[in-house]
Amino acid sequence: MSTCYNILLLTKGVCVAKSPNWTKEEIDVLTSNYPLLGRCKELQDLFPTRTMEGIALKANRIGLRVLNNIREGRTNEEYLELLGSTNFIAMEKYKGSTVPILHMCGDCEHEWLARPQHLLRLGAKCPVCSLKARFLSTDTVDTTLNKANLTRLSDYTGSLDKLLVMHNTCAHEWWTVYSYIEQGSGCPKCNRGFGYKCKDNAPDTAILYLFKIVVGATTFLKLGITCRPIKIREREIRSSIGIEKNPNISLITFVEGSSIQILDAEWDILHKYKKYTSNIKFVGNTELLNIEDMEEIMKDMKLYGHNI
Ligand SMILES: [Zn+2]
Ligand SMILES: [Zn+2]
Structure with missing residues (x-):
């Protein structure tokens, strides 16, 4: 059997062949089980074709966090593995999550x-x-926030208190x-599902574009933001999909506006329409939409164009 994968993931010094793309069903199962189970045999049993490493990596990538881990019967090994993502070291053998x-x-x-x-x-x-963090001076806190381009709007009462x-x-x-x-x-608004991250030197204007992409027998829409010429973004996507796959990318429409208006417009559209999940891996493949919604999305974008 041929196992010629072109991408290898290097995890903790172990070379792991890239596993097949996650289906929507699998992601649903992962989303509902990972926070309660974490890395353990029960979770592994739900995905017999995947490695624990791959499952945990996916969970991490889609922002899933292990909840309280109040689970009977977790082994010492499983606990140590979970602890590996924290800054704590166990000096004794695990005897249960509450011991x-x-x-x-x-x-x-x-x-x-x-x-x-x-x-x-x-x-x-x-x-x-x-305790140390609790007594951080407000100045120290504000300096850190300032570096992250954030402004504090409530009193600082402790590093683990609401802010x-x-x-x-x-x-x-x-x-x-x-x-x-x-x-x-970071900022949940700018980082959540946007192929665009706010930077300190965020540009004054940006472009929201809508591409129609045809790869083989599949057709879908790609919505995105760019601060550079659309042509360059199109070439980037083409090369990311793979030129050998001969993707046909056509610009359906675009709107130009202030970067904040454009971020808001993209956010609105991505949350109004059902997302399309593609099996084709490329940079920016989290902001895909169904071709059936093209007319409606075009109307929305035209409206944004008038209002900007
Ligand atoms: Zn400490
Ligand atoms: Zn932001």
Whole structure:
């Protein structure tokens, strides 16, 4: 049997052949089970054709997080694997998610007894680090936020307390916790499903484009934002799909406006219409729409064009 895959993923020094694309059904199963199960045999059993590594990678990519992990019967090995994505080190054998065992903090080397389920929560900190973070000066917090191009809109009361922030580039406001921002979490509006990320030097104007793409027997729409000539974006997509697949890409329509207006318009359209899931891998394949909706989307874009 030929196993000639052209992409290899290097994970923890192990070469793994690229696994087949995820179907919508599989993603649904993953979405409803991963947060409760995490990396464990039960989850693996749901995807007999995939490796645990591949499953966890996918879960990570689509932003799934393990919830409390209150699961009986998790093995020590499974726990250590989960702990691998945190900064904590287990100093004793796992005895259950609610049984305290000795751990060490990888940041400050503090050792203490902790319940595994607490350490697997997103944003968990050791007691010493947590105390330190709690007494961060407002100045320190604001300096970090400033670097991330964010403005603090509520009082800072602790690194794991609720904090209202605003993204200066797109003016989006949301509740988060400082600890997440510190770990690099960005603006949910700009980063969620947009092939475009706000930068400090975000351009004044941008273009929202709609391409019709035909590859072999499949036809779909690609919506996206670019700050460069559309022609260049089209060539990029063509090469990303693979020139040998001979994709036919035609520009259906486009709207130009301020980058914030364009981001909003893309957001609206992507959330109004059902997304199209393509088996073809290419950069930007998360913002695809069904060809059946083309007329309606064109009308929407024309409307945006008049209002901008
Ligand atoms: Zn610590
Ligand atoms: Zn933003």
